[in-house]
Amino acid sequence: xxxxxxxxxxxxxxxxxxxxxxxxxxxxxxxxxxxxxxxxxxxxxxxxxxxxxxxxxxxxxxxxxxxxxxxxxxxxxxxxxxxxxxxxxxxxxxxxxxxxxxxxxxxxxxxxxxxxxxxxxxxxxxxxxxxxxxxxxxxxxxxxxxxxxxxxxxxxxxxxxxxxxxxxxxxxxxxxxxxxxxxxxxxxxxxxxxxxxxxxxxxxxxxxxxxxxxxxxxxxxxxxxxxxxxxxxxxxxxxxxxxxxxxxxxxxxxxxxxxxxxxxxxxxxxxxxxxxxxxxxxxxxxxxxxxxxxxxxxxxxxxxxxxxxxxxxxxx
Amino acid sequence: xxxxxxxxxxxxxxxxxxxxxxxxxxxxxxxxxxxxxxxxxxxxxxxxxxxxxxxxxxxxxxxxxxxxxxxxxxxxxxxxxxxxxxxxxxxxxxxxxxxxxxxxxxxxxxxxxxxxxxxxxxxxxxxxxxxxxxxxxxxxxxxxxxxxxxxxxxxxxxxxxxxxxxxxxxxxxxxxxxxxxxxxxxxxxxxxxxxxxxxxxxxxxxxxxxxxxxxxxxxxxxxxxxxxxxxxxxxxxxxxxxxxxxxxxxxxxxxxxxxxxxxxxxxxxxxxxxxxxxxxxxxxxxxxxxxxxxxxxxxxxxxxxxxxxxxxxxxx
Numbered sequence: 158x159x160x161x162x163x164x165x166x167x168x169x170x171x172x173x174x175x176x177x178x179x180x181x182x183x184x185x186x187x188x189x190x191x192x193x194x195x196x197x198x199x200x201x202x203x204x205x206x207x208x209x210x211x212x213x214x215x216x217x218x219x220x221x222x223x224x225x226x227x228x229x230x231x232x233x234x235x236x237x238x239x240x241x242x243x244x245x246x247x248x249x250x251x252x253x254x255x256x257x258x259x260x261x262x263x264x265x266x267x268x269x270x271x272x273x274x275x276x277x278x279x280x281x282x283x284x285x286x287x288x289x290x291x292x293x294x295x296x297x298x299x300x301x302x303x304x305x306x307x308x309x310x311x312x313x314x315x316x317x318x319x320x321x322x323x324x325x326x327x328x329x330x331x332x333x334x335x336x337x338x339x340x341x342x343x344x345x346x347x348x349x350x351x352x353x354x355x356x357x358x359x360x361x362x363x364x365x366x367x368x369x370x371x372x373x374x375x376x377x378x379x380x381x382x383x384x385x386x387x388x389x390x391x392x393x394x395x396x397x398x399x400x401x402x403x404x405x406x407x408x409x410x411x412x413x414x415x416x417x418x419x420x421x422x423x424x425x426x427x428x429x430x431x432x433x434x435x436x437x438x439x440x441x442x443x444x445x446x447x448x449x450x451x452x453x454x455x456x457x458x459x460x461x462x463x464x465x466x467x468x469x470x471x472x473x
Numbered sequence: 474x475x476x477x478x479x480x481x482x483x484x485x486x487x488x489x490x491x492x493x494x495x496x497x498x499x500x501x502x503x504x505x506x507x508x509x510x511x512x513x514x515x516x517x518x519x520x521x522x523x524x525x526x527x528x529x530x531x532x533x534x535x536x537x538x539x540x541x542x543x544x545x546x547x548x549x550x551x552x553x554x555x556x557x558x559x560x561x562x563x564x565x566x567x568x569x570x571x572x573x574x575x576x577x578x579x580x581x582x583x584x585x586x587x588x589x590x591x592x593x594x595x596x597x598x599x600x601x602x603x604x605x606x607x608x609x610x611x612x613x614x615x616x617x618x619x620x621x622x623x624x625x626x627x628x629x630x631x632x633x634x635x636x637x638x639x640x641x642x643x644x645x646x647x648x649x650x651x652x653x654x655x656x657x658x659x660x661x662x663x664x665x666x667x668x669x670x671x672x673x674x675x676x677x678x679x680x681x682x683x684x685x686x687x688x689x690x691x692x693x694x695x696x697x698x699x700x701x702x703x704x705x706x707x708x709x710x711x712x713x714x715x716x717x718x719x720x721x722x723x724x725x726x727x728x729x730x731x732x733x734x735x736x737x738x739x740x741x742x743x744x745x746x747x748x749x750x751x752x753x754x755x756x757x758x759x760x761x762x763x764x765x766x767x768x769x770x771x772x773x774x775x776x777x778x779x780x781x782x783x784x785x786x787x788x789x
Contacts, residue, residue, distance in 0.1 A: 314781030344779035346740030347699065375779070376695065376733035376772035377740070383663065383699035411772075417692035424662030424693070456692035456727075463660035463691070465630030 160201055160232070163430040163470070165422050166392045167415060168202040168368065169195055171443070172223070173238055174394075174412055175401035176216050177207065179451055185219040187446035189226050194439035195397070196227075199430040199470070202234035202255070202392075203227060208244030224251035238303075240271045245285040249298065256289075257337065258282060259303035260328060262321050263310035266341070270305070275324065279331045286332025302328030302336045303370065307353060309344030318349075318356055325357045325366070335365045337394075340381065343374020343411065347384035354388045368392035371413050373399065378413035379421055386427070393418060397436075397443055399454035416440065416455040423468045430470055433462060476548070479746040479786070481738050482517050482708045483731060484684065487759070488539070489520040489554055490728055491716035492532050495767055501535040503762035505542050510755035511713070512543075515746040515786070518550035518571070518708075519543060524560030540567035554619075556587045561601040565614065572605075573653065574598060575619035576644060578637050579626035582657070586621070591640065595647045602648025618644030618652045619686065623669060625660030634669055641673045641682070651681045653710075656697065659690020659727065663700035670704045684708035687729050689715065694729035695737055702743070709734060713752075713759055715770035732756065732771040739784045746786055749778060 160166070172192060176183055183191075188205075195203055205227050206220025220237060227235040236255035239245045248256045260278045261267035267278065282302065289297050306313075307321045325336045338353055350369065357366045369385045371378050371394070382393055396412030419431050440458060447453075462468075476482070488508060492499055499507075504521075511519055521543050522536025536553060543551040552571040555561045564572045576594045577583035583594065598618065605613050622629075623637045641652045654669055666685065673682045685701045687694050687710070698709055712728030735747050756774060763769075778784075 309779050309781060311780060314779075342779070343776065344782070346737070348741050374772060374776050375736055376730060377737055379693060379696035380699050380737055383696050387703075414692060420691055421662070421693055421696050425664050456690060460659065460690050463625050463630075463658070464627060465625060466660070 160430065162428065163201065164391075164427040165386070165429055166201050167418060167422075167429055167431070168204060168236065168392055168394045169200045169397060169415060170204040170370070170394045170412060171397040171400055171415070173204040173206050173217065175396040175398070177214055178401050179216060179447065181448050181451065182216050183446050185222060187442070188219065188223055191439060191442045191446065192223065192227050193230065194435065194442050196230045196233045198432050198435035198439050201232070201430055202236055204236040204238065204257075204394075207238035207240070208247035209240055221247060221251045224248070224253050228252050228254075239285070241273070242281045242284045242288070245288060249288060249292070253298050255299040255301060256285070257301040257303045258285065258333075259305045259339065260324060261305040261310075261341070262316050262324050263306040263313040265312040266306045266310050269312070275327075279327055282328060282331035282333060300332065300334045301368075302333035303339050304328075304336055305339045305341045307338045308340040308346075308349050309342055311342050318353055321353055322356045322360045326360050329361045329365055335367065336361065337368040337370060338366065339370040340372050343372035343377070345371060345377060345381050347381055350381050350384035351388045354385070354390060366390075368394065370394040373411040373413050378411075379417065382413065382418065382421065386425070397440060398458075400451075411454075414455045416457045420457045420462065423470060424466070426469045428470045431468075432470070432472055433468060434472070476517055476746065478744065479517065480743040481702070481745055483734060483738075483745055483747070484518040484520060484552065484708055484710045485511055485516045485713060485731055486520040486686070486710045486728060487713040487716055487731070489522050489533065490710075491712040491714070493523065493530055494717050495532060495763065497764050497767065498532050499762050501538060503758070504535065504539055507755060507758045507762065508539065508543050509546065510751065510758050512546045512549045514748050514751035514755050517548070517746055518552055520552040520554065520573075520710075523554035523556070524563040525556055537563060537567045540564070540569050544568050544570075555601070557589070558597045558600045558604070561604060565604060565608070569614050571615040571617060572601070573617040573619045574601065574649075575621045575655065576640060577621040577626075577657070578632050578640050579622040579629040581628040582622045582626050585628070591643075595643055598644060598647040598649060616648065616650045617684075618649035619655050620644075620652055621655045621657045623654045624656040624662075624665050625658055627658050634665075634672055637669055638672045638676045642676050645677045645681055651683065652677065653684040653686060654682065655686040656688050659688035659693070661687060661693065661697050663697055666697050666700035667704045670701070670706060682706075684710065686710040689727040689729050694727075695733065698729065698734065698737065702741070713756060714774075716767075727770075730771045732773045736773045736778065739786060740782070742785045744786045747784075748786070748788055749784060750788070
């Protein structure tokens with residue numbers, strides 16, 4: 158749901174995908190301050206957490222409270238991840254604006270990640286659709302199916318594009334409003350981004366795939382963003398300071414870095430709506446809220462914006 | 474001078490641009506083993522050193538010996554940097570195949586880097602051309618003018634594109650065979666890559682600009698490579714393990730990483746001629762030849778190529 162005054166929407170996944178692989182628990186009050194600072198920097202969408210059992214991911218146990226808090230921030234799309242129907246119940250109750258259920262195109266990864274087959278996951282999707290449909294139309298969250306391991310799997314290896322497209326079709330049929338493609342394992346190449354996007358568009362319609370979730374596992378994150386921009390995707394997930402990744406895919410880590418993504422997009426004249434100085438303030442809150450031995454990434458924060466650089470988004 | 478069996482030529486600048494900012498001196502014998510290993514991995518061009526006074530850069534004092542050694546490797550283009558006429562004399566005497574003289578488009582940077590104005594640098598270029606012309610035609614090295622700080626300067630800030638184009642014209646007029654664009658400071662954006670390349674092509678001809686030298690200072694290296702590929706540049710400088718950068722530009726550091734560039738290009742179906750396993754062996758030689766506290770970079774070496782990944786270049 159891209160706002161009119163921005164060209165490319167960044168969806169900040171740090172509070173969910175970033176924090177989920179960080180052991181020391183960030184205090185809920187700190188998370189709220191961080192989310193507020195991100196929103197004040199102009200971030201249009203923030204994935205604030207995941208409705209998973211607290212015993213599996215204690216870091217995200219405060220998701221319901223964070224959704225309620227983030228909903229009070231004007232103009233912010235509050236997104237959450239849900240692994241299943243039970244999670245979606247929590248998300249709907251809390252009032253999330255957007256719910257993403259990940260389905261690993263690699264069934265081996267799906268079983269390992271959420272202990273469910275494709276058929277079982279699609280059943281969950283259908284039940285979640287029914288749940289959403291009990292809400293008044295204007296209160297229904299956007300329901301996205303995330304195509305995890307779409308670019309390949311550390312367990313299965315290659316994931317055929319035809320399989321990704323087929324799962325995309327099944328997710329839409331089962332009741333998702335849209336799908337997103339996700340390079341869970343950092344296997345992705347620019348050609349895959351282009352080809353897969355076009356393939357899914359041909360199958361389910363261009364309006365049903367607008368976003369991509371990339372990892373920087375092999376340093377290809379922003380190169381893959383270039384392919385995403387070229388083909389015409391308009392929402393890019395990223396994580397402040399590049400924290401996180403998928404803890405269930407061995408060897409895979411590293412979301413793309415929000416700060417560097419902002420510089421890339423703004424340097425291309427694409428408005429993100431972000432105030433860069435305020436983004437740095439949000440980064441400082443994250444730094445202050447995590448133990449010093451949790452590493453933060455980001456080239457642009459270290460080097461600073463180039464001397465004489467002008468953001469495409471007016472800085473106020 | 475791209476070979477017929479490769480799509481994109483990587484010019485490995487590690488032995489020069491990489492090592493020049495590393496204090497501990499790598500033994501000449503180790504450099505020879507490294508250069509040989511790089512060539513055996515299929516690297517078509519290696520910048521083996523710079524003909525600068527040993528007192529300024531003791532790390533590169535063995536450049537003449539390395540040129541002589543590298544010339545004995547079949548099919549390898551042996552490139553060197555020269556700061557001035559005196560350096561070019563050394564390069565010509567040693568028998569380098571390619572000589573690059575950097576000219577900082579930012580005159581402030583030029584004065585700081587080589588203590589010369591543009592006019593003085595162009596005089597050097599003319600004298601070098603005369604020197605080269607004393608050689609038999611088939612023994613003349615390719616003479617490149619490197620457009621340093623073309624994307625902006627840490628001292629001057631913005632560098633107007635018109636100035637870059639004008640300097641490119643003057644370099645060709647003064648006797649360079651070709652020019653290369655260089656993001657010395659890591660300010661570059663994809664739009665600049667595209668626009669500057671087209672501007673220079675329009676001024677001096679498409680055959681006179683084929684290469685680009687990018688830094689990863691703000692994490693944009695491979696995104697800028699994407700723009701370079703899209704516009705049609707065919708030679709990309711990179712440094713094994715991302716070592717180096719420009720020690721004279723405050724805050725600027727970090728060449729793009731050869732190993733990650735190879736994965737990017739091969740993943741796009743673009744043949745580099747590289748044997749990946751042998752490239753990893755060359756990396757090991759570099760690791761073994763430098764003190765353990767010299768940091769090596771590279772995401773792909775850490776993560777490995779994706780399971781099931783097939784290089785475009787046939788692996789033998």
